[in-house]
Amino acid sequence: MLKKLLFIIVLISCTVQGQTYVKGTLNPAQNFSWVVLYQLKGAKQLYIKNVTIVNGEFSIDLPENTPKGMYRLMYSQQNGGFIDFIYNNENVTLKFNPENPFETVKFISSDENQLYHKYLIEFASKQQQLDSLQLAFFHLEDKKDRDKIDNLYEISYSAIRAFQTRFEKDSRGKLANNFIKSSNKYYNSTIIETPQEYLNSVKQHFFDFINFKDEELINSTFLSEKVTDYVFYLNGSEDAEVQFALYKNAVDEVMRKTQNVNLQNEILITLLNNFAQIENTVLIDFVIENFYNKLPEEVKNNKMVQEIQERVKLAVGKYAPEITWEEKGIIKKLLGLNTAENYILVFWSTGCSHCLVEIPKLYEFTKDKPTVSVLAFALENDDIEFKKLTLNFPKWTSILGLEKWQNTIARDYQIIATPTYFILDKDKKIIAKPNLFEDVKAFFEN
Known part of the structure; x- marks a missing residue:
């Protein structure tokens, strides 16, 4: 019996010693209620665990065999609400102000x-x-x-x-x-x-x-962040052609520095995400064609690349997605129109108070412009108000989009608010995405 007891005590002791943790204190606590632990691996954040924050404090017991590397504590999705730290088989205790985490963090252990x-x-x-x-x-x-x-x-x-x-x-x-x-x-x-x-x-x-062969750096966000700094902060010009050449040369230089195909994949995904944020579709196409498509299939993340391309399908310079509607028994298509030098595509709704102010102004501004054609796509649950109000816009092409936000065309155009404007050239390429009627007006007046 005594031997059994000693064995249990030793076992518990070893288990306690083998268990590591991350403990933190947010000061002031504010209203943050949870924290998520991620492992940073290249451009990815791998979920590990999440716990609640109680009175500004949290404690995370790390799973056994947690690999060493760089980790992230995320306590808010907005405003840089995270702390990065190194884990190397030791307990981590920290304290920080959540409003200014990097400058205020103190590692107690x-x-x-x-x-x-x-x-x-x-x-x-x-x-x-x-x-x-x-x-x-x-x-x-x-x-x-x-x-x-x-x-x-x-x-x-x-x-x-x-x-x-x-x-x-x-x-x-x-x-x-x-x-x-x-x-x-x-x-x-x-x-x-x-x-x-x-x-x-x-x-x-x-x-x-910078050692691009260092496995610890490869298995963190370090190299991706350095590459981002190099490409986007050291290569800027107000001239579009010069800017393209600078970006292109910077990407070429980065790819020459990296030989590890997994690292190349991570870096290219990071660059594509950054080009997507600034809607630079020319560079996205360049990176995919000249670098990403040449990677071995087993390291590619084609799903993520497709998601990036989907995010920028409505960027300036892209062709507008097709719209099909029926007009007096005849099927018509946006890409088949050849009636104007410019087209204004506006998504609106009769139940949108802001639309009821802007849409009449837009009509008055465009009704006597022969080189501008307007397609007004109304997102509705029924056609009652649509039939009434569109009588006021006889020179427009008014299209009824039933099922409102779930309308397939509205979803294709990623409409989340009304009114939403797109200005197209004669070939139906998107050349501007104004926020308000005044922006539409300014575009044509300038």
Whole structure:
């Protein structure tokens, strides 16, 4: 009996020691009621567990054999409501202000996170100091002032290099070391004379310290975030053709840096999502045709790519989806019209008070414009009010869309509010998506 009891005690002891956890305190607690734990794996967030927040506190017991890596605590879907942390088989206890998580987080336990977070905060401060000196130098003309800034720059440069060396040494043997080494940033040892030379230097050396073969980085969002910074923040122009060339060259450069096909898949998905956010369908098509389609089938995420393409099917530059309706017994199609130089497609409803204000204004504005044709698609549950009100718009093509929000054409056009406007050219390509009637008016007047 005594042996049995000792065995149970030992077993419980081993189980307790093997169980790790993440505990957190939100201060102030506010009204956040849940937190979800994800593992960050490339461009994906893999769900692990969720728990409730009670009086601003939560505790998550991690499953056995939880792999090491980068994790995310999501407590709000909006406004950056998350905290990222390293897990490497140690308990993690943290405290933070949910309104400003990164700057306020304090890791009470976890050597990995204490070290890495201290590095990120202090390194950002030292970077800002060097960048400020470099920027100030560009605006100075007096030689004495320039020499003073030059000397300060050299002192700050030596400090940041010593700082980086110290943290790389202190983090040896830790998972944080992988991220610290690749977070390093190239700086010229002496101040750079012109802004263009500085920009060229930043772009040329951006990936100097980033190890694209590091499995720990591949299994996190680190590389995808660095690539996003490089493509979207270092390659900008107000000229559309120049912008396209900059983006194209940046994607080419990134793909040259990566040899791992799984990583290429993750990075390309990240880039496609970012191009979708700015509705750059030309770059989406370019990335898919020149890079994504050339990946091995076993690593592709075709479903996600299709979802991205679906999100931008109504972007400016895309052809409007087909609309078919019956008019006096004759079947007509949007893509078959050739009556105008421009078409205004407006989705509205007789039960929408805002529509009842804007639609008459739109009619008055367009009724005497021979080069503009209007298709007014009314989302209704029945045809009673539709028949009455459309008598006021005899020069328009009025189309009845029954089943309102569930109407197949409305769903195809992703209509979630009325009125919704699309302006098309003579080939039915979307050239503008105004928000209000005043925007429609401004488009044609300008």
